[in-house]
Amino acid sequence: MYxxxxxDSQLVNQRVAQFRDQVRRWQAGELSDDxxxxxxxxxxxxxxxxxxxFRVAVPYGTLNSEQLRRLAHIGRTYDRGYGHFTTRHNLxxxxxxxxxxxDILAELAExxxxxxxxxxxxxxxxxxDAFAGVAADEIIDPxxxxxxxxxxxxxxxxxxxxxxxxKFAISGTAEDRAITWFHDIGLQLKVVNGETGFTVIVGGGLxxxxxxxxxxxxxxxWQHLLTYSTAILRVYNRFGRxxxxxxxxxxxxxxxxxxEAFRAQVDAEWAHEKDSPHTITQAEYDRIAAHFAxxxxxxxxxxNFPDDPAFARWxxxxxxxxxxxxxxxxxLSLKRHGVAPGDITSDQMDVVADLADRxxxxxxxxxxxxxxxxTDVRECDLHALxxxxxxxxxxxxxxxxxTSIICCPxxxxxxxxxxxxxxxxxxxxxxxxxxxxxxxxGEIDLNISGCMNACxxxxxxxxxxxxxxxxxxxxxxxxxxxxxGNDAQLGKVIGPxxxxxxxxxxxxxxxxxxxAERHADERFLDTFDRIGIDPFKNKVYAGRAHGRxxxxxxx
Amino acid sequence: MAQLxxxxxxxxxxxxxxxxEEDGNAGPFVAPxxxxxxxxxxxxxxxxxxxxxxxxxxxxxGLLLQPDDAVEEIAADLxxxxxxxINFPKFVDGRGYSSAALLRQRYGYHGELRAVxxxxxxxxxxxxxxxxxxxxxxxxxxxxxxxxxxxxxxxxPYQASTDQPLPHFRRQP
Ligand code: SF4
Numbered sequence: 001m002y003x004x005x006x007x008d009s010q011l012v013n014q015r016v017a018q019f020r021d022q023v024r025r026w027q028a029g030e031l032s033d034d035x036x037x038x039x040x041x042x043x044x045x046x047x048x049x050x051x052x053x054f055r056v057a058v059p060y061g062t063l064n065s066e067q068l069r070r071l072a073h074i075g076r077t078y079d080r081g082y083g084h085f086t087t088r089h090n091l092x093x094x095x096x097x098x099x100x101x102x103d104i105l106a107e108l109a110e111x112x113x114x115x116x117x118x119x120x121x122x123x124x125x126x127x128x129d130a131f132a133g134v135a136a137d138e139i140i141d142p143x144x145x146x147x148x149x150x151x152x153x154x155x156x157x158x159x160x161x162x163x164x165x166x167k168f169a170i171s172g173t174a175e176d177r178a179i180t181w182f183h184d185i186g187l188q189l190k191v192v193n194g195e196t197g198f199t200v201i202v203g204g205g206l207x208x209x210x211x212x213x214x215x216x217x218x219x220x221x222w223q224h225l226l227t228y229s230t231a232i233l234r235v236y237n238r239f240g241r242x243x244x245x246x247x248x249x250x251x252x253x254x255x256x257x258x259x260e261a262f263r264a265q266v267d268a269e270w271a272h273e274k275d276s277p278h279t280i281t282q283a284e285y286d287r288i289a290a291h292f293a294x295x296x297x298x299x300x301x302x303x304n305f306p307d308d309p310a311f312a313r314w315x316x317x318x319x320x321x322x323x324x325x326x327x328x329x330x331x332l333s334l335k336r337h338g339v340a341p342g343d344i345t346s347d348q349m350d351v352v353a354d355l356a357d358r359x360x361x362x363x364x365x366x367x368x369x370x371x372x373x374x375t376d377v378r379e380c381d382l383h384a385l386x387x388x389x390x391x392x393x394x395x396x397x398x399x400x401x402x403t404s405i406i407c408c409p410x411x412x413x414x415x416x417x418x419x420x421x422x423x424x425x426x427x428x429x430x431x432x433x434x435x436x437x438x439x440x441x442g443e444i445d446l447n448i449s450g451c452m453n454a455c456x457x458x459x460x461x462x463x464x465x466x467x468x469x470x471x472x473x474x475x476x477x478x479x480x481x482x483x484x485g486n487d488a489q490l491g492k493v494i495g496p497x498x499x500x501x502x503x504x505x506x507x508x509x510x511x512x513x514x515x516a517e518r519h520a521d522e523r524f525l526d527t528f529d530r531i532g533i534d535p536f537k538n539k540v541y542a543g544r545a546h547g548r549x550x551x552x553x554x555x
Numbered sequence: 556m557a558q559l560x561x562x563x564x565x566x567x568x569x570x571x572x573x574x575x576e577e578d579g580n581a582g583p584f585v586a587p588x589x590x591x592x593x594x595x596x597x598x599x600x601x602x603x604x605x606x607x608x609x610x611x612x613x614x615x616x617g618l619l620l621q622p623d624d625a626v627e628e629i630a631a632d633l634x635x636x637x638x639x640x641i642n643f644p645k646f647v648d649g650r651g652y653s654s655a656a657l658l659r660q661r662y663g664y665h666g667e668l669r670a671v672x673x674x675x676x677x678x679x680x681x682x683x684x685x686x687x688x689x690x691x692x693x694x695x696x697x698x699x700x701x702x703x704x705x706x707x708x709x710x711x712p713y714q715a716s717t718d719q720p721l722p723h724f725r726r727q728p
Contacts, residue, residue, distance in 0.1 A: 011709055
């Protein structure tokens, strides 16, 4: 993984000093709340319902064991002994004190971590595939270019006060696992005629106005990544709307202009920037890429797995194909039934750090599905690893199944929430607590967001659940058929929203339609695509007292 | 105008701002006796007269740009201008950074470039990087602290900008 040089360390240390000074001036009344707010947000610090919330960046999802141990220590020392992994490669602490944050940042800087630009109207943490570098279907490792992009976007003087937040995602695999169709800029790495580059997608996003991005450039050679990004960002910075925060994302600008006109503006801007000094040199690419060289893999050894159904189940759900024979990637599930999805205790972090050291070259990844991944595990170590993970509550064999719910903090923590999301996730997990049943249902993504900001990407869940506020009561709107990947699509609204207590039943009814209708070998999504939404609708609303007519469904 | 900082000192502002009519239109032009900053609408209405009068009176000329004023429009006028002030109605409105970068990097403007409006300590570093060289710090904020600490937050940035035409990866030996 990338290790800081003197320049990187100096920048991060100077950031700590800067923020310490800003907190001091805010406490002394020299900075007003309004003046301080954007500064603290660009250091990941929110002021929330119960307490501040502090968001640490895990750049493109890569961590090492030393960093994770430090996060565990911070959780214990400054918080309540746990943290929460978000859907954008960040770790959030829910209970820090504002006055402790400069010290936390200093502790992070010692292990090459930071909270730079994890919030605010600036270029945010860059996300990618958690299996980058090892995925069997990888074309190009996206991490070196993600790091180059991270450096360029860090403290970019021209783009620190954009109309709204700005998110990049990069994918380097045949099957997109980075939701590139739904980011402000989505980059799909590919090789065309022997040349490496990107398809550049712009103006996608979920949130209040979900829009699938559009291709602004079919092929951009990699050397031009920064100059072309400059052109897009400059057009957005100058012409994006600033009068209404809900209409300020780049997707609104792209829609307003139309992709042709937007492309023309970007190209006009790029004509000046192209071949400028920000053109990436081969030497720079090589310097960064050297940090991501493959580890010293051992030759494959036969793995003798004991005849244990629990282990077999775990292996079926929690291991993933690897480029290198004899190796596998392992997901440690943070979706244990009854725990807030994505939460991890400090003790668990220490266990994961130890497992990474013992079995995976001391490194790990954070996935946008809010799990932890050990990317380089020998197959012959799997059983031993499983035993330790199981003892730590990290081996729930539910990855890709209904209960590995992607869930935002929602109304329990988040100020913007319309409704709680964690209790809904836990209630559904409880309803589907039988593993045989869960395996029989098979692959299904269930995403729950507490409001239309869609932090859990509910629009692309096979089943999406969105908290809505209706007459001051918490209701949940359900969508079906959304998906990520190359054919990413938004789910369709099934009908009027449901009260919280009905949600497990509603999910159960949706599943029952699938189970009754499915052909052999059909996953939930396949059946849905074949039979459409109506059978689900009919089942769910049959006899439901609050079912309203179609014309009233607009909400 | 607030408290003016340039070249690491507090300076007296010598410029007067030409007001617009209440409806935002340009009123009649009256030849000034002091260096004057003209809003773009006024400049458009009286460009020839303003230039002629400045030359006759040997007075420097300045323009005051709002965030949505397109710098492309004045690219040809830059040789006449001794000062361009860019207004930041709110410090979180970042359009002025792009205006400045374009004026300096694309259109080769070498005169004084001044940030006015909601100009605060914590943005000075970025403002300087994109090419501002004078700053009307908001009233009530410490100019001494700004001069001592506002411009040196980071020693060595990653990216190129007006102050540093090469990104760090091209500056390495
Ligand atoms: S989706 Fe809404 S409730 Fe959930 S974390 Fe995001 S902003 Fe908060």
